[in-house]
Amino acid sequence: MTESDAAGRPGADDPHPADAGAAASDRLLVTVVREESARITAALTVSFGSFDVAEEAVAEAVEEALRHWRRRGLPPKPGAWLMQAARHNALDRVRRERVLRDRVLADRAALIEPAPVTEGAPVTEGAPADERLALLFGCCHPALAPDSQLALTLRAVCGLTTAQIARATFSTEPATGQRISRAKRKIADSGIPLRIPEGPDAAARLDLVLTIVSVMYSEAHFVAGSDAAADRDLADDALWLARVIADALPRAAEAQGLLALLRFHRAREPARSVDGELVLLADQDRSRWDPALLADARETLERAARLRRPGRWQLHAAIAACHADAADAASTDWLQVLTLYDMLLAYDRSPVVRLNRAVALARVEGPAAALAEVDALEEALARSHLWHAVRASLLRDLGREDEALAADLRALELTANDAERRLLAARAGR
Known part of the structure; x- marks a missing residue:
């Protein structure tokens, strides 16, 4: 081939220009889907009253985006493009279902007028994601089983995958998928409204709503196959939701408590991940x-305390404040931390809280007392790598090295986060 021949070929300097463009489109699509899909799904669910319609419409829009963006280039506002395509798909699906229903009714000679479609106001890129807050409370309706409430909300509102939800709730993927499907059917069959309730009903659902936001924030820090850096988008979403709830319910002390807790956690993040490696609190x-965030967290916790309605999220935040007040790990007031955990048990006796209490107990009464508490949690937390990791640490403090190594290796098997795996592997190697 001559030099002039090469110069005349399109993309001669790049042997695969189309592939490069497609790869760029795919990368941006992944980013847009990650940032926008949960918001769009929430908006369409509220508008059309159907999780299935919303999720299928968004999935179709993603496929359309991949085809169109590869051929025509990236639109100036990809999020708005995806929302418009998803809304169009949802309208088409609802209309098709209405036409099909009309035909069935006509065949049966029924004179029933189909219910009108509620389409709601369009949501444009950059608009406040208030739909997610309404959907958050809607998913926590008391007609749904608690485990289904949690799984559905993490899926529909937070955009977590079934695998992420299973890991966060110490369940299996098939069981989690079934819970989500049952919850969707229950909402559709019962006509459960997807809106923010008022009065006593709002207070009754608030604790689960706050639990879900907390799980969402925690999941951002255990990304499968990732380093120790948090999924900032997911963590920011959780912090944003906590702030929106606290602002919407200024007299709800527990909403202020959760916001304080997440601010304490966020303030520690610059030291938690260093060069992609996980650094334990100690x-x-x-x-x-971050001193500014620590100050915000303390002010938020004080605001909650002034409402004089104690609860578990305020106690969680108070424990975080104890760690923040210590100049170093050695000067932590572990007796105060243990006392706060004892108070917390009156509100929350979950296995994870009891596991965290055992860590404080080890500092006050020694590893033997703590190990007895941890072993009592085996049935509930045997699938949790954190349970095995805590147990390994206590066994090692007691000089039971072989058992400690076995526990560390089991924790290594159960975690999917690369930074945690490296930390556990190094500890096992020592």
Whole structure:
């Protein structure tokens, strides 16, 4: 081939220009889907009253985006493009279902007028995602089983995958998928409204809503196959939701408590992940903690305390404040931490809370007392890598090295996060 021949070929400098463009489109599509899909799904669910319609419409829009963006290039506002395509798909699906229903009714000679479609106001890119807050409370309707409430909300509102939800709730993927499907059917069959309730009904659902936001924030820090850096988008979403709830319910002390807790956690993030490696709380460089966020967290916790309605999220935040107040790990007031955990048990006796209490108990009464508490949680937490990791640490403190190694290796098997795996592998190697 001559030099002039090469110069005349399109994309001669790049042997696969179309592939490069497609790869760029795919990367942007992944980013847009990650940032927008949960918001769009929530908006369409509220508008059309159907999770299935919303999820299928968004999935079709993603497929359309991949085809169109590869051929025509990226639109100036990809999020708005995806929303418009998803809304169009949802309208088409609802209309098709209405036509099909009309035909069935006509065949049966029924004179029933189909219910009108409620389409709602369009949502444009950059608009406040209030739909997710309404959907959050709607998913926590008391007619749904608690485990189904949690699984459905993490899926529909937060955009977590079934695998992520299963890991966060210590369940299996098939069981989690079934819970989500049952909850969707229950909402459709019962006509459960997807809106923010008022009065006592709102207060009754608030604790589960706050639990879901907390799980969402925690899941952002255990990304499968990732380093120790948090999924900032997911963490930001959780912090945003906590702030929106606290602002919407200023007299709800527990909403303020959760917001304080997440602010304490966020303040520690610069020291939690260093060069992609996980740094445990005891080993963190506390000079890297964000002082402005710590001040915000303390002010929020004080605001909650002034409402004089104590609860579990305020106690969680108070425990975080104890760690924040210590100049270093050695000066942590572990007796106060243990006392706060004892108070917390009156509100929350979940296995995870009891596991965290055992860590404080080890500092006050020694590893033997703590190990007895941890072993009592085996049935509930045997699938949790954190349970095995805590148990390994206590066994090692007691000089039971072989058992500690076995527990560390089991924790290594159960975690999907690369940074945690490296930390556990290093500890097992030592």
